[in-house]
Amino acid sequence: MKNPTLAAGLLAITPLAAFADVPQLHVLTYDSFVAEWGPGPQVEAAFEATCNCDLVFEAAGDGAAMLSRLMLEGERTDTDVVLGLDTNLTAQAASMVMPHGVSADLDLPIAWDDANFLPFDWGWFAFVYDTTRVETPPASFRELIDSDLSVVIQDPRSSTPGLGLLMWVKAAYGDEAAAIWQGLAPRILTVTPGWSEAYGLFLEGEADMVLSYTTSPAYHIIAEEDETKAAAAFEEGNYLQVEVAGILANTDQPELAQHFMQFMVSDAFQSIIPETNWMYPAVMPEGGLPEGFATLAQPESLLLPAEDAQEIRDEVLAEGRDALAQ
Numbered sequence: 001m002k003n004p005t006l007a008a009g010l011l012a013i014t015p016l017a018a019f020a021d022v023p024q025l026h027v028l029t030y031d032s033f034v035a036e037w038g039p040g041p042q043v044e045a046a047f048e049a050t051c052n053c054d055l056v057f058e059a060a061g062d063g064a065a066m067l068s069r070l071m072l073e074g075e076r077t078d079t080d081v082v083l084g085l086d087t088n089l090t091a092q093a094a095s096m097v098m099p100h101g102v103s104a105d106l107d108l109p110i111a112w113d114d115a116n117f118l119p120f121d122w123g124w125f126a127f128v129y130d131t132t133r134v135e136t137p138p139a140s141f142r143e144l145i146d147s148d149l150s151v152v153i154q155d156p157r158s159s160t161p162g163l164g165l166l167m168w169v170k171a172a173y174g175d176e177a178a179a180i181w182q183g184l185a186p187r188i189l190t191v192t193p194g195w196s197e198a199y200g201l202f203l204e205g206e207a208d209m210v211l212s213y214t215t216s217p218a219y220h221i222i223a224e225e226d227e228t229k230a231a232a233a234f235e236e237g238n239y240l241q242v243e244v245a246g247i248l249a250n251t252d253q254p255e256l257a258q259h260f261m262q263f264m265v266s267d268a269f270q271s272i273i274p275e276t277n278w279m280y281p282a283v284m285p286e287g288g289l290p291e292g293f294a295t296l297a298q299p300e301s302l303l304l305p306a307e308d309a310q311e312i313r314d315e316v317l318a319e320g321r322d323a324l325a326q
Contacts, residue, residue, distance in 0.1 A: 024054045025256050027245075028066055028079040031059045032196055032277075039276040046268045053256055062194040063160035063243075067093055075250055080257045083120065083245040083264075086160050087303065088167055090117050090244060091310035097246035101258055104265040107284045108242060109301050117244035120264050121279035124238040124299055125164045126231035127151060127209040128199075128216045134208055137232040141169065145183035149208040152189050152198040156317060159194045160241065161211050166316035167309055168239035171302040177316070181323035188324065214238065214297045219278045221292035230297070237300035243279070 034040035034057045044055045060066045063084050070077055070093070085093055099115045106112050108122055127144070129137050138144035144151070154162035169184075170177045189207045192198040202210035213231065220226040245264060247257040263269055271285035274293065281289075304312075 022052060022054055023253055023256055024056050025080050025253055025260055026056050026058060026078050027081045027083050027260070028058050028060055028070070029083040030062050030066060031194065033057070033084060034059045037276065039272050042272045042276065043269060046272070047260060047263050050263060050268075051256065051259060055260070062154070062158050062162075063089060064156070064163055065158040065194075068158075070096055070248075077248065077250070079248050080251040080253050081245055081247055081260055084160075084243055085117070085246070086164070086241050086243050087306045088160065088163050088309040088313075090114065090246075091306040092313075093117075093246065096249060098249045098251075098254075100245075100247055100261045102261045102265060104283060106265075106282050107280075108282060109240065110242070110303060112242075114244075114306075117246045118261055118264065119242050119244050119282040120269070121273050121277055121282055122240065122242045123213040123215045123279040124231075124240055124297075124301065125161060125168055126212065126214045126216075126233070126238050126297065126299070128202065128212040128229060128231050129209045131228050131230050133205075137209075137230070138234075139232065140235045141172065141180055141184065144187060144209075145180070147187070149187060150189040151187050151209040151211065152201050152207040153191055153211040154195055154198050155191050155193050156320060159192075160243075161195050161198075161213075162191070163313075163316075164239050164241055165211055166320050167304055167312075168302060170312060170316050170319075171239060171304050172234075172236035178319045178323070181319050185323045191324065213241075213279065214299065215278050215280065215293070218274070218290070218292045218296060221295070222275060222290055233297040233299035237302040238297075240301045240303040242282075242303075 032038050040057050047055050060069045067089050094116055097116045100118050102118055138147055156162035156166050169180050173180050198210050217229040220229040251257050265283050267286050270281040270283045273281040274290050
């Protein structure tokens with residue numbers, strides 16, 4: 001509104017209580033979700049069109065950093081909904097959330113029966129590479145170890161892909177995981193706090209491969225008309241990530257939070273995911289997937305149950321840390 005006189009007049013006749021009565025829903029998520037090019041802006045506009053409310057996104061780095069923040073804040077948190085944890089973290093966060101009460105026909109490669117956490121998207125972790133620079137990508141962790149390729153990964157203490165890589169190696173190799181990490185260490189150029197920093201280094205040509213997702217090439221295909229990026233499907237299988245949201249148990253907006261969860265599995269939300277978060281939607285949009293998704297790698301799935309992932313978290317962190325410290 002560019003007419004200051006008119007604006008002042010409207011404020012004078014509009015009760016201040018009308019503004020104060022609009023409830024706020026605080027959603028904690030990761031940085032890339034709320035980026036200008038991420039799902040956040042579109043989700044905010046679409047959800048606010050369904051309610052008399054103010055959706056407030058707050059970002060806290062990557063998924064693991066979000067959980068750390070919630071644990072630190074405890075009951076003092078202003079967060080109503082946490083969006084962006086995955087199954088490697090849900091067991092640890094289970095006591096913080098309440099049942100969401102939403103029933104939805106999910107399109108996931110696994111069965112889902114968690115009453116506390118509701119999926120909003122999913123994908124497979126993978127090493128992404130540039131086909132103009134890497135003619136023969138590794139087809140397994142052992143081939144990657146035997147190559148002369150450099151890779152960028154993320155810190156498992158702050159990043160869900162970083163933690164996912166540790167679980168991936170453990171799920172694939174079990175008791176041999178520590179030895180695999182010893183072999184991988186010379187291939188790792190650097191470890192970044194989160195996904196965005198790592199992918200940026202890869203795009204700048206600093207490394208041959210980056211830990212990302214099988215869906216990452218879809219961005220380059222659709223947004224840039226660039227088909228030179230690809231993801232390596234591994235013989236061992238690729239680790240599955242299911243991203244979820246949950247309602248904080250001490251929220252002061254339980255009805256509005258549940259409304260958001262129901263909205264999250266609607267077509268209005270799910271149709272935004274493929275071309276902003278560049279992941280598979282948890283519920284197939286009415287229009288299907290964008291054409292650029294048709295050529296993506298479709299690996300076999302590896303996934304540890306949430307309780308198992310929590311139980312071995314310290315063990316796998318030590319395996320990765322000890323190998324990279326040498």
